[in-house]
Amino acid sequence: MTSYIHCQNCSMATLCLPYQLSPEQTEKLDTIIQRHRPMQKKDVLIHSGEPLKYLYAVRSGSLKSYTIDSQGDEQIIDFHLPGDLIGFDGLIDGEHRSFTQALETTMLCEIPMQSLDTLSAELPGLRKQLLRLMSGELYASKTLLGTLNHHTAQQRLAHFLVTLSSRFQQRGLSNREFRLSMTRADIANYLGLSVETISRILTNLQQEEVIRVTNKLVTIESLEKLRTIAA
Amino acid sequence: MTSYIHCQNCSMATLCLPYQLSPEQTEKLDTIIQRHRPMQKKDVLIHSGEPLKYLYAVRSGSLKSYTIDSQGDEQIIDFHLPGDLIGFDGLIDGEHRSFTQALETTMLCEIPMQSLDTLSAELPGLRKQLLRLMSGELYASKTLLGTLNHHTAQQRLAHFLVTLSSRFQQRGLSNREFRLSMTRADIANYLGLSVETISRILTNLQQEEVIRVTNKLVTIESLEKLRTIAA
DNA sequence: CGTGGTTTTGAAAGTTCTCAAGATTAGTGG
DNA sequence: CCACTAATCTTGAGAACTTTCAAAACCACG
Numbered sequence: 001m002t003s004y005i006h007c008q009n010c011s012m013a014t015l016c017l018p019y020q021l022s023p024e025q026t027e028k029l030d031t032i033i034q035r036h037r038p039m040q041k042k043d044v045l046i047h048s049g050e051p052l053k054y055l056y057a058v059r060s061g062s063l064k065s066y067t068i069d070s071q072g073d074e075q076i077i078d079f080h081l082p083g084d085l086i087g088f089d090g091l092i093d094g095e096h097r098s099f100t101q102a103l104e105t106t107m108l109c110e111i112p113m114q115s116l117d118t119l120s121a122e123l124p125g126l127r128k129q130l131l132r133l134m135s136g137e138l139y140a141s142k143t144l145l146g147t148l149n150h151h152t153a154q155q156r157l158a159h160f161l162v163t164l165s166s167r168f169q170q171r172g173l174s175n176r177e178f179r180l181s182m183t184r185a186d187i188a189n190y191l192g193l194s195v196e197t198i199s200r201i202l203t204n205l206q207q208e209e210v211i212r213v214t215n216k217l218v219t220i221e222s223l224e225k226l227r228t229i230a231a
Numbered sequence: 232m233t234s235y236i237h238c239q240n241c242s243m244a245t246l247c248l249p250y251q252l253s254p255e256q257t258e259k260l261d262t263i264i265q266r267h268r269p270m271q272k273k274d275v276l277i278h279s280g281e282p283l284k285y286l287y288a289v290r291s292g293s294l295k296s297y298t299i300d301s302q303g304d305e306q307i308i309d310f311h312l313p314g315d316l317i318g319f320d321g322l323i324d325g326e327h328r329s330f331t332q333a334l335e336t337t338m339l340c341e342i343p344m345q346s347l348d349t350l351s352a353e354l355p356g357l358r359k360q361l362l363r364l365m366s367g368e369l370y371a372s373k374t375l376l377g378t379l380n381h382h383t384a385q386q387r388l389a390h391f392l393v394t395l396s397s398r399f400q401q402r403g404l405s406n407r408e409f410r411l412s413m414t415r416a417d418i419a420n421y422l423g424l425s426v427e428t429i430s431r432i433l434t435n436l437q438q439e440e441v442i443r444v445t446n447k448l449v450t451i452e453s454l455e456k457l458r459t460i461a462a
Numbered sequence: 463c464g465t466g467g468t469t470t471t472g473a474a475a476g477t478t479c480t481c482a483a484g485a486t487t488a489g490t491g492g
Numbered sequence: 493c494c495a496c497t498a499a500t501c502t503t504g505a506g507a508a509c510t511t512t513c514a515a516a517a518c519c520a521c522g
Contacts, residue, residue: 067377070462075377089373091366098373117359121352128348134365135322141372142320142329146298146306148379149423153510184469192380194511199470215469215519231301384478415501425479430502446487446501 005059005109006030015083015170016057017111017133020125029126032115033057036108045086045108046100052090054110058082061106062181065098066189076190079103079182081167087113088134103181148192156191157201158230161211165220177219205229236290236340237261246314246401247288248342248364251356260357263346264288267339276317276339277331283321285341289313292337293412296329297420307421310334310413312398318344319365334412379423387422388432389461392442396451408450436460 007018007030018026036056039045045056048067058080065078065086077098080086090096120126140163147159169175180187184202188195205211210226212219220226238249238261249257267287270276276287279298289311296309296317308329311317321327351357371394378390400406411418415433419426436442441457443450451457 067374069377069381073381075381077373077376088366089370091362092370093363097370117355120358121355124348124352127351127358131322131361131365132324134362134369135319138365138369138372139320139323139328141369141376142308143298145308145372145376145379146300148376149420150300150304150306183467189380195469196471196512197510200510203470414499426501427480427503428478434502 005035007033010059011172012057012059012083016085017126017129019129019132021123021129022125025123025125028123029119032112032119034110034112036110039063039102039106039108041102041104043102043106044099045102046096046098048096048099050096052087052094052096052113054112055085055087055116056100057109057111058084058086059107059109062103063100063106064103064182064186064190065100067098074189076186079186079190082171085111085133088137103186153191153193153197154201154204155230156193157187157198158205158210158226160187160191161218161220162223162226162230165223165226175220176223177217180216180218236266238264241290242403243288243290243314247316248357248360250360250363252354252360253356256354256356259354260350263343263350265341265343267341270294270333270337270339272333272335274333274337275330276333277327277329279327279330281327283318283325283327283344285343286316286318286347287331288340288342289315289317290338290340293334294331294337295334295413295417296331298329305420307417310417310421313402316342316364319368334417384422384424384428385432385435386461387424388418388429389436389441389457391418391422392449392451393454393457393461396454396457406451407454408448411447411449 007013007016007026008023010016010018013019013026017029021029036045039061045063046065060082062082063080063086064076065080066074066076069075080100086100087096089098116126116130120130148156151159164178164180165175168178182190184198185195188198191198202211202213205226206213208225210220210222210229212221238244238247238257239254241247241249244250244257248260252260267276270292276294277296291313293313294311294317295307296311297305297307300306311331317331318327320329347357347361351361379387382390395409395411396406399409413421415429416426419429422429433442433444436457437444439456441451441453441460443452
């Protein structure tokens, strides 16, 4: 056993493709997976329009996905945390549909699409998990749509923080205290608000003793209150 | 050959699961597909929380999918046209995540999820198309997210009409003139606007000679202008 | 320790919403 | 086929929320 990372000993396995696979099957999956070179903050992993040869799984760090609109502006559509898979939106026609950029130092696994397809013919659990992961992303995206459509700025930001909190918890991290790897501008863009509004609401939530914010570090003082606001 | 509908002679086949399947494979797919009883306007096909046993393909008519928020209000997340598949958001845990209701008289095909999975092990083209369809829905959902987030009410509605137009065109119908099976309130809800705003903007677009609206019937007088506005 | 990027805060300006009422359309039963 | 009722749609005016513009404070990196 080398010190290299394998699906068999990856702490994100239950969130990722191996979920539902037996140890032997996981080993099989592991053989098709490659490690990607480490990425530094601001490095771009995927350019929109590129052929989709690989899916990527986040091992550590975080990234944002975005499109560029007709005026050349970014439209952030996703933040990726460890255990997330990246690239599903390109399966329509085999071309990536968005850009993906590292928000901090980030490690990734690289999964050749073709091998994955071949293997999924053989492993029902893998097929199922692929559909589950896409379905989950679809669900998150539609939920977000509902949230943004029908909620105030404060509710949107609260929803964002609650969602982040539970994603960190799923990953074995604290759901009460975490670091925002994205800027306020990124959050604003993602939620369809202005930077100033994000800043003001963070200040408000702090005054109401729902959260505490120190630069990038967020401490949730009352998750209950935050959930109530988000509802 | 009976008069019954089969995948082999369905005009929506290229938008639906049979895309990429050979005639023999399509026939195989057809054997697992059942016809669903016709639905009338306001009939509810799917209740949120129900176990997902079937995916549904729209043959004719249209439907809306929505969730109910904590205040008991509808949040419309999708409109379904012929050729669309319904149910993908429930694959996470085998439970439907939203309600789906007919907007008019509607015919559906019923696809048992289990048989579909079994068959997809055998047919790579079916696997691929399943992923394509989900990916397409994901892409549409994220694009919409970007649109709603960063655009004005007029841009949103224009985008909605342009998207509908091209969906009708894909289905062999006119992209210049079509009937809105949903109410203004449904559109407003979907786009995160108020009914009044929808009404006002439709009037504006008419005055600017971009579209003509007579009740439910929309005629696009300048698709080019509409696209420019939507951008 | 300076420089650039990020965040915060204030005040004015816009866009969209809410409320209210009237007009039109669709659906139902006689 | 008409009349009636409920639902949908339109239009106006004031209110509310969020944005934009502007400037200062803060942080991070070389």
